[in-house]
Amino acid sequence: MSAANTVNVGPVPLARPSTPDPAAIADRVEAILRSGVLTNGPTVRELEERVAGRLGVRHCLAVSSCTTGLMLVLRSADLRGEVIVPSFTFSATAHAVAWNGLRPVFADCDPETLTLSPAGVDRVAGPRAAAILATHVFGTPCDVDGLQELASRLGLRLFFDAAHAFGSLSGGRPVGGFGDAEVFSLTPTKPLVAGEGGLITTNDDELAERCRMGRDYGNPGDYDCRFVGLNARMSELHAAVALASLESIDERLERRNALQTRYAERLEPVDGISFPVVRPGDRSTFKDLTVLLPASADRARLIEELDAAGIETRTYYHPPVHRQQAYTGNGWGSPPPLPVTEEVCRRVLTLPLWEEMTEAQVDGVCGRIRVFFDAVQRERGA
Numbered sequence: 001m002s003a004a005n006t007v008n009v010g011p012v013p014l015a016r017p018s019t020p021d022p023a024a025i026a027d028r029v030e031a032i033l034r035s036g037v038l039t040n041g042p043t044v045r046e047l048e049e050r051v052a053g054r055l056g057v058r059h060c061l062a063v064s065s066c067t068t069g070l071m072l073v074l075r076s077a078d079l080r081g082e083v084i085v086p087s088f089t090f091s092a093t094a095h096a097v098a099w100n101g102l103r104p105v106f107a108d109c110d111p112e113t114l115t116l117s118p119a120g121v122d123r124v125a126g127p128r129a130a131a132i133l134a135t136h137v138f139g140t141p142c143d144v145d146g147l148q149e150l151a152s153r154l155g156l157r158l159f160f161d162a163a164h165a166f167g168s169l170s171g172g173r174p175v176g177g178f179g180d181a182e183v184f185s186l187t188p189t190k191p192l193v194a195g196e197g198g199l200i201t202t203n204d205d206e207l208a209e210r211c212r213m214g215r216d217y218g219n220p221g222d223y224d225c226r227f228v229g230l231n232a233r234m235s236e237l238h239a240a241v242a243l244a245s246l247e248s249i250d251e252r253l254e255r256r257n258a259l260q261t262r263y264a265e266r267l268e269p270v271d272g273i274s275f276p277v278v279r280p281g282d283r284s285t286f287k288d289l290t291v292l293l294p295a296s297a298d299r300a301r302l303i304e305e306l307d308a309a310g311i312e313t314r315t316y317y318h319p320p321v322h323r324q325q326a327y328t329g330n331g332w333g334s335p336p337p338l339p340v341t342e343e344v345c346r347r348v349l350t351l352p353l354w355e356e357m358t359e360a361q362v363d364g365v366c367g368r369i370r371v372f373f374d375a376v377q378r379e380r381g382a
């Protein structure tokens with residue numbers, strides 16, 4: 001019997017939020033409460049300025065969530081028609097399009113990075129296409145240059161769902177400054193944590209101005225709303241948590257990358273397991289550690305065995321968005337074939353990863369996986 005079989009890994013949750021030390025924000029929270037300015041005040045401004053400086057962008061706007069941020073960006077860009085999105089993403093990417101009365105058109109992903117493929121976009125871009133909304137899936141940067149080239153050639157706006165990607169780098173450049181705008185999420189399992197929240201970053205002055213109005217119902221201050229906006233403001237309390245989270249972001253991203261490297265080393269002997277490719281010069285946040293299992297693997301059985309050992313997993317992203325009930329049978333017709341997405345979503349398995357996870361826990365999870373595949377090989381050989 002392999003040693004890993006005898007190791008009791010104990011309960012290993014999929015993710016644990018990295019919350020700042022309460023003592024580090026206590027004074028700030030007290031000051032906020034005493035001031036009576038509970039939303040959209042100086043703490044939010046400080047967060048916006050610090051993030052804009054860090055990412056080297058002209059504007060950062062804090063909002064209540066990434067979903068409302070995406071909705072606002074698309075509304076502010078005043079689009080009509082279709083927006084090309086990946087199907088291999090979280091549902092909110094497409095929801096933001098649909099909530100604007102726009103039609104999401106699903107395009108295939110790249111088999112290596114699992115992010116939206118420029119060639120896939122090119123295949124589905126029709127005359128009604130107005131924009132591309134691509135996701136930095138799991139924090140792996142998209143092919144930002146390829147998508148930008150295509151968007152410019154086709155005359156499309158380009159936006160990024162950067163929910164997973166605060167701290168990601170593309171060719172050494174921080175995610176946040178690409179395309180017409182990018183939107184981050186600050187929920188508990190994201191690299192930068194506010195509790196709930198989002199950040200819109202853009203170098204487009206006009207778009208920033210409209211998003212600023214839009215997060216406040218479309219009201220520029222005179223109560224004569226210029227367009228139908230939202231309440232998408234961030235509270236001062238959430239901004240205080242985000243500012244504290246920002247203090248440790250670099251160490252935490254380093255830790256996530258180190259744990260991913262250890263996973264890759266420990267799983268290397270398993271024939272056919274692979275990881276999303278992060279290209280040279282790029283950095284991922286590994287917001288999720290999704291691996292691709294060998295095509296022949298019995299994923300359901302592996303999940304069951306890991307679950308029995310107390311190891312929590314998910315299948316991000318299965319089902320892909322175009323096959324979710326919200327997007328089937330809605331009169332939009334069948335999506336074009338998405339062979340890479342279909343193949344990838346059958347093989348994905350998301351493994352536990354959080355910053356305080358120990359090396360022993362990583363080894364324990366990998367040990368269990370190796371035991372599973374060793375047994376499969378023995379059964380096949382028998």
Ligand SMILES: Cc1ncc(COP(=O)(O)O)c(C=O)c1O
Nearest residue numbers: 065066067090092093163185186
């Ligand atoms: C890719 C992606 N986009 C958007 C969102 C929505 O973010 P929020 O919960 O901040 O609205 C998520 C949430 O997990 C996500 O994974």
